[in-house]
Amino acid sequence: MIVRMQQGADTEAARSVAEHLRSRGFEVHLIASSGAPVIGVNGRQIPEDLGPTLCSLPGVADVLDSPRPYRLAAREARPSGTVVQVGNVRIGGPEPVIIAGPCTVESREQMLRAAEAVRAAGAVMLRGGAFKPRTSPYSFQGLGEEGLRLLAEAGAATGMPVVSEVMEPDQVELVAEYADVLQIGSRNMANFPLLKRVARVNRPVLLKRGFAATIEEWLLSAEYILAGGNDRVILCERGIRSFDPSTRFTLDLNAVPLIRQLSHLPIIVDPSHGTGRRDLVASMALAGIAAGAHGLIIEAVPDPDDALCDGPQSITPDTLASIAARARAIHSALTPELAVTA
Amino acid sequence: MIVRMQQGADTEAARSVAEHLRSRGFEVHLIASSGAPVIGVNGRQIPEDLGPTLCSLPGVADVLDSPRPYRLAAREARPSGTVVQVGNVRIGGPEPVIIAGPCTVESREQMLRAAEAVRAAGAVMLRGGAFKPRTSPYSFQGLGEEGLRLLAEAGAATGMPVVSEVMEPDQVELVAEYADVLQIGSRNMANFPLLKRVARVNRPVLLKRGFAATIEEWLLSAEYILAGGNDRVILCERGIRSFDPSTRFTLDLNAVPLIRQLSHLPIIVDPSHGTGRRDLVASMALAGIAAGAHGLIIEAVPDPDDALCDGPQSITPDTLASIAARARAIHSALTPELAVTA
C-alpha cells in the first residue's frame, strides 16, 4: 500500500501519518521525492478500515492499494494513460512518434548530416550516444560531454529534442544539461541508485527493459522513478535474451499489449537493438506499431556501413521514410481501438 | 549438397549417380520420396567440378549446394516463394488467410455453430483438434476419429477446408482421410518418424515451430518433409518458451521476417497458443500480419468460457471479425513490399 501526501504538505504531516502506521504495527518507508512525500507501507494484511482512516489524516492526498507490487505505474493509477510531452513532441498520444539517429555521436559533421537526414525521413526526436555502455573495456566508450554538445547542437539545428543515455548517478546532471530526455539502457534497468537519481531531475526518462527482466520487474523499475517524484517515464521494449543465435536479441512484442493493459505509461519499441540486424528492422518496427506501440526508436544514418559502432543494425534514411509512411497507415488501420469483447 | 533426379528418372539412374559419388569418396543417402528420387551427399568439401559433372549424368534434374544445412527449404530453391493451395484457399499468395475454430472438437453441434460463426467472421479454413497432445495423462485426449468426422462435416457444411493435428505415424492415413491439411504440433516438430510419414501422403502439412527450436532446426524439420517428397509445407510460429511468467509462451514474431528471408515456404502465426491469453490475441495477430505473415490461425468459438480446453485463449467471433478487417487494412499498408535498401 502507498500513501501519497498532498503537494505542499509539510514533512510534519507525513511523519505523523508514518507514526500512525507504525503504531498499528506496519513497516513504513518514507520515499525520497522531489514532489510531495510518498509513504510505502509493507509487510502485513491491510485491515479494511485503514484506507479511510488514513485519508482522514491531515495532508493525505490519497491511498493506493493494488494486488500488484507496483502501484504508481499501474494502469489504475491513471486509467486515461500518460502523455509525455517533450518540446512539441507528445509520446503516448494519438500519433506514433519516431525517434532516430546514430548509435553513437562520432563527429559534428556526422551528427548534423544524420539529424537532417532522419528529420527529412519523418523522425521527430534525435538519438545519439555520448556515454556508451560497452561490454569490452577496449571498445570505444563514447565522446562524453563533447558528444552531448554535438548532439544538442544537431538537435537545435533541426528543431528536434534529443535523447541520450546516462550510465551513472553522477552523470545525471551533466546529461540533463544537454539532453531533453534521459535514457536508461537495458543493462541499467535495475541500477537502483541511478533510477533514484533520474527521479529527481526535471527531465523525462526513457526506460529500456532489461534484456532478462520480467514485465513486473520492469514496471517496478519505473515505480522507483515515479515514487521518487518524476512521473514522465517512457518505457521501451528492446529485445530479450533467448536461445536462438539467428538474432542478437529477440524483440518481445508481447510486451506492448501487456504494458498497455498493466500500466498507464507510454511504450515504444526499439527494433534496432531488439534484433541486431538491419534486414529485420522495418518488419519489426511495423509489427511494433500494429501491436499498439506509441512510437519507435531506430538507428538510422546516411552511411550505415561507415559507422564505428553497431553499423550492422543501422538503416538508411530511405528505409526510415518507408517505415514512417507505413507506420502511419498501419496506425490508422487500428483506429478506433479494437474493443476486445472476449 | 543434394542431387534431385528428374521426374520419371528410373532408380537405375539414381543408383548410378550414387555410385559415382561413392567412388569419389562421398557419403551418399538415397532419400525415400514419393516423387522423383533425391540424393543427399555429405561429409566433405565439394570440389568445383562436381556440380557440372553430376548435371551431365543421365536423369539428373539439378544439383543444389548451400552454406546452410537445409537446401530444399532454402529461399534459393524457389526464389519466387511457394503458394500452398488447399481447395480454393491459397496460403503464401498476395492475401493473408485466416484459419479459425475451436481448440478441440467436442460435439456435432459445437462444431457446426463454431464453423458458421468463424466463417461469417472472415475465416477461410476451419481448425479443430481430434487427437490432442496433453501434458497430463488424466486430461481429455480428444474424440479421435469421431472428432475428425465431425470436423470434416462442419467444414463441408460451411465450404471450408479443415486442418487437424496428427500425433503419430500410424495416424497419418486416418487423419488424411478427413483433413485437408495435416498439422504437426509444437511438441512433435522433431518427431522425425512422423515427419517422414507425412512426407508420403498427398496432403499439405502445417508445421508448427517447436517451442524451443531454433529457426535452423525448424527449417531442417521442414526439410525432412520436402526431401521425403511433399513440398506443400506451411510453417507456423506459435510461441517460444521464455523466462517471463506473464504469458504461457512468448510469440516470436522475429521468426516471420527471418523465415521470409531464409525460405520460400509460407509462414503463418498462431497468437492463441503463442500467448495463451485471449486479451493479447488481437494485438499479436495484427502485429504478425505487419511483420509479413501470410496468415493467422486463431482459436475462436461462440462461447469461449464454456470450452472444455484452452478456453482462456479463445476469442469471440466479433473479435475475430475485427481482426480480419484490420488485418486486411494493415496488409494493404504493406503493399508494395518494402524494399530494404540497407
Added chain:
Amino acid sequence: MIVRMQQGADTEAARSVAEHLRSRGFEVHLIASSGAPVIGVNGRQIPEDLGPTLCSLPGVADVLDSPRPYRLAAREARPSGTVVQVGNVRIGGPEPVIIAGPCTVESREQMLRAAEAVRAAGAVMLRGGAFKPRTSPYSFQGLGEEGLRLLAEAGAATGMPVVSEVMEPDQVELVAEYADVLQIGSRNMANFPLLKRVARVNRPVLLKRGFAATIEEWLLSAEYILAGGNDRVILCERGIRSFDPSTRFTLDLNAVPLIRQLSHLPIIVDPSHGTGRRDLVASMALAGIAAGAHGLIIEAVPDPDDALCDGPQSITPDTLASIAARARAIHSALTPELAVTA
C-alpha cells in the same frame, strides 16, 4: 485424484467404481494398463468423504490425492524410493551406477572394443544408438535393427545389460527384443503415443528430460508410463536450452535434488549431451553425483576422434575410469544422507 484397483480385480469392479464416480458428477478416465486398472478422476473439488467411500468399494486398492498434477510419480506414492533392477544392476539403490558406450553403433568391432573398454573402466551397463534422431535428414540415421543386434551381442559378450533409444511406437517391440532398457530421447519426452506404447512392454524405460521441459512436465511424462502400467522408469537429466553459446546445452543439476524431493523415481545424469563438450564431462559427472544422482550415462569410446557422430563429446576409457573412482569416493562422502534441518 486417482484410484488404483487391486491386482487381479476384475474389470467389472473397476467399471462399478467408475459408475459411482460418474453418478456423483466426476469425469472419469479408465487408464489402459497392463497391471491392475487405474482410474483417473478429474475436474472438480473432491469432497472429504469421497476417499473413504471409494476405499470401501470392492476391488479398490487405494486412492491417491495430491496437490500436484502427477500422482503415481510423486514421492508420496512410494516414499522409500524406487529401485529399478536390470539384470543384476540396481538403479536407485545405494550405489551409483555408470552406463557408458558410444553415441551410435557403427560396426561389430567398434561395439565389442567399446564394450570391453567401458566395462574395464567401471561401467555396468552399455549404451549405443541404433535408431538416431537427427536434426538433418541428410545425417546418418543409425544402423537400425542391425545396430541393435550388434549392441546386444556386445552386451552379452561383456556381461552388461544394454540400453538403446526407441523413436516411434511401432519400433517399441523391435527394440525391446534386443535392449534391456528402452530410452526415450529428449525430443520425444512429450511424444505421448510413444510413452503410452512403452508403458505396455515389460522393459524399464530411461526417460530423458525434454531440453525445454519443466520439472513438472517431465514428471507428467513419467506419469503417462506409470499410469499405463509400467512402473520401472529411470529419469535422466541431459541439459536444458539456455542463452550461452559456450555449451550446446546447460546441464541443469538443480533437477537432481528437486526430483529426489518430488518423486520416488531414480534420477541419473548425462554430462555428455548435457554439455556437448568432452572437456566438461568429468567435472559435471562428479557434480551430478554430489548433487545426489543415482548414476551417470556417459559417451565413452576407445578413439573419440574417430567417431562418426558426437565425437566431440566422447571421452576415453581412462577418463571414464577416473570418473568412476572419484564418483565412488564422492558418494561415500555423502553418506549418511544429509539431514536438511532447515
Added chain:
Amino acid sequence: MIVRMQQGADTEAARSVAEHLRSRGFEVHLIASSGAPVIGVNGRQIPEDLGPTLCSLPGVADVLDSPRPYRLAAREARPSGTVVQVGNVRIGGPEPVIIAGPCTVESREQMLRAAEAVRAAGAVMLRGGAFKPRTSPYSFQGLGEEGLRLLAEAGAATGMPVVSEVMEPDQVELVAEYADVLQIGSRNMANFPLLKRVARVNRPVLLKRGFAATIEEWLLSAEYILAGGNDRVILCERGIRSFDPSTRFTLDLNAVPLIRQLSHLPIIVDPSHGTGRRDLVASMALAGIAAGAHGLIIEAVPDPDDALCDGPQSITPDTLASIAARARAIHSALTPELAVTA
C-alpha cells in the same frame, strides 16, 4: 591486443608506444589504471612483426594477444591461477573456503550471533548486506553505513574478514572503509562505471555473474577491473534465469569448469541465490565443490524463519556444518586433479 607497461614506466613511455601504434593505423586506448599503464589496441588484423617491435620499445613489459576478447582475465595471462588473499583466507588455493552469514544486516545482536554461529560451523569469511538492491522501491533497502559498521564489528569479534555489496560508484570508498572484499551483485555485473571505480581501490572484488550474462560477458566485466589496475577478482556463479518456475534461478554449474579453463581467476558458487530454496542449498553446494569451485558463499543464520529478507533460502548453522564437512571430503576425492586426457 593489449600492451602492458612495466611497473614504474613513466607516462612518456606509454605515450610513445601509443604514438607508434597510431602511426601504424591502430586505434589505441590508454586504460586508466592504478598500477602500470595498459594500452588496448583495436580494430585491425595484427601483423606478425608488431609484437616483437613493441616489446623492444622502452618501458613495455609484455604484449598479449588472444583469440578471445578478454586478455588479462584469460587463463594464458597467468597459467598457474590466481590466489586472492584476504586476511589469512586464501581463495583460489588448495582448500575450498566457505563464506557465510545473513542476507542483510539487521541489528548488532543479529550480526554477532550469526557471525559466531557460522564461524563455529566452518565459515572463514562473513557476509552481510548493508546496501541492498531491491526490485521494489517499497522494500527494505538496508541499513547503509550503520549496517557496514555492525558487519565489520561482527567480523572483528569473530576474527573473520567481511564482504559486502557496493551498488554505485560513490559508495565504493565508503564500503571499502569497512569491508575487506567488495561485492558486485548480479544486477550490476554490467555497471561499467562501478567496475571502473572498484578497479581503483585496494580491495579484492567478488564479481557475481549477471543472471543473463554469457561466460564471455562475465569475463569481460572482470577484464574492466583487471585493466583498471585491480587484479584481485573472485568470480561467483549465482544462477541464471531460465524457464522453469520450480526455482527462482537455475544455478549453472557448467560455469565452474568453463571458468577454470578460460580464466586464472578463482571461482566460487552461491547456492542460496542460485536456487532461492533452502532445501536445495546443501546438494547444490556440494555439487559446486565437485565441479571444481574454490569456495561457497551461503546464507546461513541461527533462525532462518525470522529473517526480514530472503529467509526462504537461508539455512541453519547445523546444515552449514554438514556442508562444510562433506565439502572437505569431496574436495579430497578430487585430488590430485583429474587429468582430462580426452
